Amino acid sequence: NLSTTVGAVSLNSCIYNASGPKCTTKEELENIGKSFSAAILTKSSTLELRTGNPSPRYFENELGSINSMGLPNQGYQFYADLATSMQQYNKPYFISVAGLSLENNLVMLKHLNQVDNIDAIELNLSCPNVPGKPQTGYDFERTQQVLDQVCKFDRHSLGIKLPPYFDLIHFRQMADIINQYPIKFVTCVNSIGNGLVIDVNTEQVVIKPKNGFGGVGGDYIKPTALANVRQFYLLLRDDIDIIGSGGAKNGSDVFEHILCGASAVQIGTQYMREGANCFERIEKELKNLMAQKNYQSIDDFKGKLQSI
Numbered sequence: 001n002l003s004t005t006v007g008a009v010s011l012n013s014c015i016y017n018a019s020g021p022k023c024t025t026k027e028e029l030e031n032i033g034k035s036f037s038a039a040i041l042t043k044s045s046t047l048e049l050r051t052g053n054p055s056p057r058y059f060e061n062e063l064g065s066i067n068s069m070g071l072p073n074q075g076y077q078f079y080a081d082l083a084t085s086m087q088q089y090n091k092p093y094f095i096s097v098a099g100l101s102l103e104n105n106l107v108m109l110k111h112l113n114q115v116d117n118i119d120a121i122e123l124n125l126s127c128p129n130v131p132g133k134p135q136t137g138y139d140f141e142r143t144q145q146v147l148d149q150v151c152k153f154d155r156h157s158l159g160i161k162l163p164p165y166f167d168l169i170h171f172r173q174m175a176d177i178i179n180q181y182p183i184k185f186v187t188c189v190n191s192i193g194n195g196l197v198i199d200v201n202t203e204q205v206v207i208k209p210k211n212g213f214g215g216v217g218g219d220y221i222k223p224t225a226l227a228n229v230r231q232f233y234l235l236l237r238d239d240i241d242i243i244g245s246g247g248a249k250n251g252s253d254v255f256e257h258i259l260c261g262a263s264a265v266q267i268g269t270q271y272m273r274e275g276a277n278c279f280e281r282i283e284k285e286l287k288n289l290m291a292q293k294n295y296q297s298i299d300d301f302k303g304k305l306q307s308i
């Protein structure tokens with residue numbers, strides 16, 4: 001039994017798609033609906049439709065991915081309008097919101113607050129790819145100002161997606177801020193921002209925007225993702241669920257995220273690589289691993305990482 005909860009929302013399994021890959025168009029979201037993904041999470045949306053950065057803007061190798069998409073999306077109203085038809089898949093529908101300003105976020109959240117059949121909103125405080133727009137999650141004062149304003153729209157469960165942190169004091173500072181607000185879940189982590197992948201043969205960068213700098217995902221980032229899940233699991237209020245995201249491509253990786261404290265785990269780079277069949281495969285692998293270990297439910301091992 002892989003059932004879990006994200007905030008007040010019940011999920012039949014603990015594995016679903018990360019915001020970003022293949023969740024922008026209606027067809028892509030329907031594909032997630034038809035798959036074993038436990039929920040449908042949209043691409044981060046903005047006030048208006050965006051075509052994003054010039055291509056090539058996504059690259060992968062055996063170790064992971066780098067992207068600088070630039071927030072291509074259909075505009076938040078498109079995702080709001082899909083909410084009712086997404087109900088046919090009998091799983092939660094989550095909308096990711098990534099406004100280019102606090103004002104834009106407030107407009108979107110206010111409108112989405114009136115829309116039925118949205119199960120939660122993942123407010124993205126960590127997009128690294130829009131030139132001139134710093135990641136809110138790396139500015140603690142700004143994060144506090146944003147949370148002061150956005151927590152007013154509370155009809156749908158509100159969660160936030162954070163960038164990875166690397167210093168122990170930063171975990172503590174961010175957790176102290178989040179603990180002051182009625183946030184229901186925290187997704188750890190977004191890509192490691194502004195990495196650089198290089199092709200030795202051509203002596204070139206592999207993506208076009210920002211001279212090749214982009215958000216790194218996949219195997220490259222699993223230890224960082226696990227550290228962030230663990231730290232926030234230990235530091236945040238017990239009623240705030242942690243959603244793991246980063247480097248999970250098989251059942252064992254998902255198990256590790258849950259051991260660190262994740263209530264659910266998102267699949268990003270591997271979903272991009274493999275398509276929606278990944279959800280059924282990873283679910284099976286996790287079930288097998290749990291059976292070997294005699295675990296019946298994810299609560300049997302969630303957060304129970306041991307020190308030596």
Ligand code: DHB
Nearest residue numbers: 068069070071126127129
């Ligand atoms: C994009 C990338 C991100 O990591 C994110 O959180 C939001 C948007 C993008 O480039 O489209």
